[in-house]
Amino acid sequence: MDLLNNAIKASLRAGEVIMEVYMSNDFDVEIKNDNSPLTRADKNANDEIVSIIEPLGIPIISEENKQIEYTTRKHWKRCWIVDPVDGTKEFIKRNGEFTVNIALVEDGTPIMGVIYVPVSKTLYFTKNNCEKAYKAVLNSHNESIEDVYDKAFVIKAKPNKSLARIVGSRSHLNDETKAFISEIEKNEKVEIVSKGSSLKFCLVAEGEADIYPRYAPTMEWDTAAGQAICMAAGVSVNALPANTPLLYNKENLLNPWFLVSNRT
Template sequence: MMQQLLPIANKAAIEAGKAILNIYESNSFDTQKKADKSPVTAADKAAHTIITDYLLQTNFPVLSEEGSHQDFQTRSQWEYYWLVDPLDGTKEFIHKNGEFTVNIAFMHRNKPLAGVVYAPVLGDLYYGSAETGVYKNDQEIPKLSARRTLEELLLKPSITIVASRSHLSDETKAFISRFSNVTLTSMGSSLKFMLLLEGKADLYPRLFPTMEWDTAAAHAILNASNRGVYHTNVKEELTYNKPELVNPYFLSY
C-alpha cells in the first residue's frame, strides 16, 4: 500500500511547498491568530487546500491542522486516514529562518505507518515507512543502529541534544541539565526529528505541548529507522487519534 500512497503524499508536499515559498518570498503573510493564540498565515491555508485536494483522491479521510476537526466519535471509526500539518513551524516561517516543514502522515488507527517531511526552503524531502524504507531526496537512508536506552545515553561522555528554537521550556532545560558534556542544537519544526534520523543528534526532549500533526509524519519515518517517539517514562510510544489531539510530553531517540 505504501508504494502507491507515498508518491501521492510526496507530490502533495512538494506542490504545497511551492505555494508556501511564493508567499514566503512575497513578504505578505496575512498573519492572524487562532483561538489558541497560535499564528496562522495565508501559507498555512494555501498548503492545506493543495494537500487536501491531493490526499482526498485516495479515498481516505484527512485530518489537517487547518481543516475542520471531526469529532472523536467519527474519527474513532477510521481504520486508515491522513494526518497533516500543512505548515509546521509557522513562527519559523514568520521569522524567515527557513526552518519550517510540510508534514503528511498516513495512519492506521492510532499508529503512524508512513510519513513525509518536506522543508521547502532547504529543498529537502524526507519520506518513508517500514514497508518502503526511508529516503532523503530519493536517496535511501540506511537504518540506524539499535536504539540505546535512556540510561545508556545518560552515561555517554558526550551527547548532542536537539531542542526547539521557539519552545525551550524550563522543564526541558532541567531535563537537559541531567546530562554531562552536552552539545545543544536548536532547530524549528519537524527538522529536529530529522537530525536524529541523520545521526546528527542523539536525543530530542519535548517537555512543552505539541499536537498530533506535529509529530506523526516524523514518528513514522523514525520508526522505520530504529528510532521512536516515547512517553517520558520511555515505556511506550506516543499514540494518535485520541479524544483530545494534544500530545503528552515526549522523548525521541
C-alpha cells in the first residue's frame, strides 16, 4: 500500500501545481523535437511526481525525464511509468480533459495505475496486481489518503448489448479508426464517445463506453496507467495485430496500435 499511497499523493500534488498554471491563464507553449507541446505545467508536475516517488528506489520512465538507454533499462524488474500531463493539447485548448498518469510496471506488465483528473478532482486507481479498479471524486487536491480511500468505490466494465459505444479521440480520429468503426457498423448500432487523454481508458473501465481503438501513435506513458485500471475493471488492452496485452519498458517506448475492449 505504501507504493500506492505515494503514487496517489504524487498525482494529487501534480494536479495542484497543474491547476495553478491552468488557472493563471499565463503559460508559454514550447514545441519539443517530436512536435508535441510542452508547458510549464508539464515541467512543474513532473518535478513534484519525481520528488515523491524517486526516494522509493524504483527507477522512473517519464515523458519529461531524459530517457535512459535500454542497455540499462532492460535489467529493471520494476519501474514507474509517468506522464505528468497526459493531454497537453487538451490543456492548451482549456477543455479540462487532461490527466496525470502514474503506473507501476513489473516484468513489462502494469501492476498498479493511478489517473488523476485535476479539473474535476476525479481519481482512478488500482490496488497492487490490478485486483480491483476504483474511482473517487475529491473535494480538494490536498485530500488525505484516508479520505481518498473512504470516498473510493469499485468500478467495473458494463458491456452495452444494444449498441457499441466507441471512444474516439478529439485529436486522432483518422482514416484507420473510421474504417474500424465502419466495420462495426455493418453489424451493430454505433455511438461515438469523444474524450481526450487517458480518460478514454477510464470511460471503458467504468462502463461508459465499450471499445477504444487506437490507430495512431502513442508512447508507453500514455497508456500504462490506463491499461492497469482497465485490466482491474475487466477490460482488455491488446496490441494489434498480435491481440496480446501491451508490454512496457520495451527497447522502443513507442506503442503499437491497440484495442481497448470490454468484450472479453
